[in-house]
Amino acid sequence: MPPTHEVFNQPEPLEDYDVAADPALTEGLEREEAGWAADELHELGRLAGSGRARAWGEQANANEPELRTHDRYGHRVDEVDFHPAWHVLMDTAVSHGLHAAPWADDRPGAHVARAAKFYTFSQVENGHACPVSMTYAAVPALRHSPEPAARLEPLLTARTYDFGLRPPESKRGILAGMSMTEKQGGSDVRANTTRAEPTAGGEYRLTGHKWFTSAPMSDVFLTLAQAPEGLTCFLVPRVLPDGTRNTLLVQRLKDKLGNRSNASAELEYDGATAWVVGEPGRGVRTIIEMVNGTRLDCVIGSAAGMRAGLVQALHHAEQRHAFGRALIEQPLMRNVLADLALESEAATVLAMRLAGAADRAIRGDATEAAFRRIAVAVGKFWVTKRLPAHAAEALECLGGNGYVEESGMPRLFRESPLNSIWEGSGNVAALDVLRALGRHPEGAEVFVAELRRAEGADSRFDDALKRLLEQLHDTEDIEFRARGLVERMALLLQASLLLRHSPAPVAEAFAGSRLGGDWGRAFGTLARGTDTAAVIDRNRPRSV
Known part of the structure; x- marks a missing residue:
């Protein structure tokens, strides 16, 4: 190769790591x-x-x-x-x-x-x-x-x-x-x-x-x-x-x-x-169990897509240098990467909780079956809806390299809207949640009980839960408001799971960003004081 074609400051391919070391x-x-x-x-x-x-x-x-x-x-x-x-x-x-x-x-x-x-x-x-x-x-x-x-x-x-x-x-x-x-x-x-x-x-x-x-x-x-x-x-x-x-x-x-x-x-x-x-x-009644299974897989598959994009972004940022430092050492990039990691972990924790509910419902647990009926629809709406934005941001972390087919990121990005459409688009999923709340009040009670298991762990969570309960009791124009309501149900369910099961830096950053402010902006808007090191280190891909 001529000296002008010397290759440096390019990451090695992400290979020989354990995808399950998550x-x-x-x-x-x-x-x-x-x-x-x-x-x-x-x-x-x-x-x-x-x-x-x-x-x-x-x-x-x-x-x-x-x-x-x-x-x-x-x-x-x-x-x-x-x-x-x-x-x-x-x-x-x-x-x-x-x-x-x-x-x-x-x-x-x-x-x-x-x-x-x-x-x-x-x-x-x-x-x-x-x-x-x-x-x-x-x-x-x-x-x-x-x-x-x-x-x-x-x-x-x-x-x-x-x-x-x-x-x-x-x-x-x-x-x-x-x-x-x-x-x-x-x-x-x-x-x-x-x-x-x-x-x-x-x-x-x-x-x-x-x-x-x-x-x-x-x-x-x-x-x-x-x-x-x-x-x-x-x-x-x-x-x-x-x-x-x-x-x-x-x-x-x-x-x-x-x-x-x-x-x-x-x-x-x-x-x-x-x-x-x-x-x-009674064809719809017969097929509904199949739909429940594939909807759960939409949640799992979207969580997998987030994890795939996140590890590629982390791997690239560790090895790529700009302005005298590795990208992962740059404060604003750390904000973006930590925010992507929060979204990924929240999706994964929810997917595993839903899989557990499905497993126990299949074994005859009526309470878990009632929870699954509402929670799978909530997760289907929200997690699948978040993947396209997550994939786009993860792609951007690789810069121009991420826009090239060889990186795999364009394929991930093209794939990202699919699970939101398959088995019912966002409106179908949101309206399905409303039907489940109306027809199965015991499921609504079980869902709220699941949220309450994190009560007292974070004041922002407690405040958001109080607002959600008020909104659930307000049925005026509820179909018009369905997306916003189901989004809040999903965020509170994810926050409840993280507060109970994930390390404090992860749970606190998620509650602070998703429940405690004017959230809804681009990734990378976490508040000052967020422990980005703890969030990022927890999610780095691990070599075999």
Whole structure:
């Protein structure tokens, strides 16, 4: 290289670190009854922090899936081809139980362990998390019909990734998708027009167009369609038991902002064979457990995105020098980095608390089930909404390098709005909180009781809680005010968790910035006296 091309003052790639060496994550793992999974979590964390795992994510996104509607002779095949890196990501996720594996594990904390691993490996590449998440969430919906559940649940929970279009029961492991959204309805699934006509053999034939179906190469789909009894949930396999292709025709793949490694498609149901899941005419009720599971994963995945951006920003700021000092030593940069760390830790602590509530609700805890019903919707609204701003600020910490594809930050930024849209945009989530508060007063009581567990720990928290309780009792124009109300619910829940479980510098800085002033400005506006050193040091990526 000519002397003018000498490379200096450029950070080394962030490799060979343990993604799971994240205090907020590991402390939550212990607190939520899943400490027994620590060894496997750190094994996965070391893999996720390796250069080869980073390369898998880059390759899967650079080589996007391609649709083949017909073979060379004109036969309709409707297959999607993926780069080998995609299959490595999927095989790794399934073999480590990030999909439906905890449904076959009776240990307390099994779903928390799965959430922690999902959080860890999502930081490598988020696109593959979609089919993993849907497979996890499909099991409780499928259990509304014992016969197909008995046949398919062992395959959904198996830790074997077996790609290819074959009859589900001929495979060693299968994946599930969900096919609900239609172009005229979006989140309003009751407006769906796909028809389901019963046959003499007890099956149904589905005819209609699904506007947005992610992971179209899944083995089975849970689908909503209008049966004679009303909107009903159906199980639709890609390949029928006799080996013939079901008539799910892939019309095209969506050209998306992000999530490029994952195929999302428009599907045409042309008399597709299907079986009822749950009670006919009660499709929304049947599918709601699946939606709860995928919404929880939206929170976990967004928290993972914040952590991924934060560690990149910290790593860069430690090694990059400007104006005679490392960036991380510059006071204003420390303010920004500490603020990003607060947001990340608050999201992670909340995600782990929600995973714990889900785990205990599945095991029959009615109080935790009531809390989960409201808290997951609150977290879905807020944490997913915060990720795009967090990703943009983390990208800016890298300067021009962060704007270049090779840094990985543009991919993170493009991915950042997805979880806020998937499974109901911000308005849908906020209104869902209002419905839950109105229909399930016991859930509202449990939610407030959770907040009160931090009462007396910080005067700013106490004042904010008092204001929230007043707002909850004021129902005038409540739909118009829904976003502001749910935002305050989320901030108080995060603050309550941090005040109880995180070090004092973290909890005090969060309460002071989010509850104690005219917060809402850009990251990096923490007050004088904030212990940025303690906040930053706690969150540095740890080498293997």
